[in-house]
Amino acid sequence: MKKINQLLIATVFAVTPAAAQQAPEIFSYQLPLANVSVLPEMQQNGNPNTLIGATPEILEKYAPGGIIPSAVNAFLIYRYGQLTLIDAGFGAKLFERLQSFGWTADDISVVLLTHLHGDHIGGLLRNGKAAFPNATVYLSKQEYDYWTSGEEMNKLPEGRRSGFENARKALDAYAERIFLFTPAEIDAPEQREVIPGIYGVAAFGHTPGHTMYKVGLGEEQFLIWADLTHATNVQLPHPEVAVTYDVHPEQAVASRKKILAYAAKNACPIAGSHIAFPSVGWVFENKQGGYVFQPSLTPEAVQEAVNEQLKKYPETRLQDIYKNFFQDYFGPGHIIPDAAAAKNYLQQELGEYEETAGAIIEPTGSEGRFYRVDLSVVKENKIPFGLFLEAFIESANDATPPPPAVWVAQWNKIVHILDGMQLHLPGYEADKAHISALLAEGKFTVHHSPAYQERYKPHYRIISKSVFEKKLRKFI
Numbered sequence: 001m002k003k004i005n006q007l008l009i010a011t012v013f014a015v016t017p018a019a020a021q022q023a024p025e026i027f028s029y030q031l032p033l034a035n036v037s038v039l040p041e042m043q044q045n046g047n048p049n050t051l052i053g054a055t056p057e058i059l060e061k062y063a064p065g066g067i068i069p070s071a072v073n074a075f076l077i078y079r080y081g082q083l084t085l086i087d088a089g090f091g092a093k094l095f096e097r098l099q100s101f102g103w104t105a106d107d108i109s110v111v112l113l114t115h116l117h118g119d120h121i122g123g124l125l126r127n128g129k130a131a132f133p134n135a136t137v138y139l140s141k142q143e144y145d146y147w148t149s150g151e152e153m154n155k156l157p158e159g160r161r162s163g164f165e166n167a168r169k170a171l172d173a174y175a176e177r178i179f180l181f182t183p184a185e186i187d188a189p190e191q192r193e194v195i196p197g198i199y200g201v202a203a204f205g206h207t208p209g210h211t212m213y214k215v216g217l218g219e220e221q222f223l224i225w226a227d228l229t230h231a232t233n234v235q236l237p238h239p240e241v242a243v244t245y246d247v248h249p250e251q252a253v254a255s256r257k258k259i260l261a262y263a264a265k266n267a268c269p270i271a272g273s274h275i276a277f278p279s280v281g282w283v284f285e286n287k288q289g290g291y292v293f294q295p296s297l298t299p300e301a302v303q304e305a306v307n308e309q310l311k312k313y314p315e316t317r318l319q320d321i322y323k324n325f326f327q328d329y330f331g332p333g334h335i336i337p338d339a340a341a342a343k344n345y346l347q348q349e350l351g352e353y354e355e356t357a358g359a360i361i362e363p364t365g366s367e368g369r370f371y372r373v374d375l376s377v378v379k380e381n382k383i384p385f386g387l388f389l390e391a392f393i394e395s396a397n398d399a400t401p402p403p404p405a406v407w408v409a410q411w412n413k414i415v416h417i418l419d420g421m422q423l424h425l426p427g428y429e430a431d432k433a434h435i436s437a438l439l440a441e442g443k444f445t446v447h448h449s450p451a452y453q454e455r456y457k458p459h460y461r462i463i464s465k466s467v468f469e470k471k472l473r474k475f476i
């Protein structure tokens, strides 16, 4: 029966590509051998009062206005014709999400649990019965032991045992198809394969057996880190900040530090149960010894930015699109060797300035971290030369650019989205190969295409949005 079911799934998948009718809130990430989809139950704002060790200074800097973007997510992995669910959320929107792919709860053959909190196991039961009739359920032995321990439950007063009671109800409903395993440390030479291609990794502390999952290994690995963070914008720059619902906060902090270091070192994509949409991205180190999260670009954001660019600049080629997104992450950093050279270069370019056909000020890429500011603002004395130069140099230090591997992954994602847009840009395939060859050699800067230069005569400087708004906006 199960075999037939899986065959059927494979057929459905082949006919309906994963992204075809899915809800726009669902974000999918394609790996070489698997497709990972985030199934959001809700987006919400986290509560700063639940953070342990977040000083007012930390909150002011990383959660201004008390804003802590958060979500509740489950994950769906399609691999080798098999549908695996990681956690089951509250069960509020889970079944609707599956439906948007054309699947039902019957199609799920494996459920991997990260831990047994209500926002991860709520969807395991429907009307008090097992919601996934054909699924086997896996969780760590440590997690199982904790929630089934009478001693642990009895430590709580009687009115506060519902977490234990709900966990036990869920476990009972799947009793004969539960498998327990002991997850490996994230950097252990021998990883713990739970089902083919998916590995259980110890991330203990939030709960005693809190487990995350690695999809694939080595270059292709993708980490689903579950509840490693609850306030990502605070806990990445400050991994030492815990939450009041960590069962063992100190152990949770140690797990977070270890796994963040691993994710940054390996530049692998990660997803989190409580990271706001799109809930997938990369981690890298900041200059203060903490970490930065860079979310993955979404198809909608890329499409909008590219359509906008093509509307304004119809002669745009692939390398101009590359440049637009590259500038959004790297700013002007890569072209400022020193202040004197920046000044000479700016003076020289002003001497050669011809009227451009572009906008005077426009945001870069899809996020608009920087602006392209046309040199006419200096040429026509709207902005004093010295001030403009100062703003330009200051802009170089105003962003934490991603490491090369993260940028390459983002670019590959952009190309994947562009392929689907069928833009028919002249020389598209050749430009694609050219850029990918440059990236393979570790070269990241690309000039505007000759067609673009000819038509629009771009003469601009990249100024950080915040520097521009602070220092230059008033002149325009």
Ligand SMILES: [Zn+2]
Pocket: 117, 119, 120, 227, 273, 274
């Ligand atoms: Zn949770």
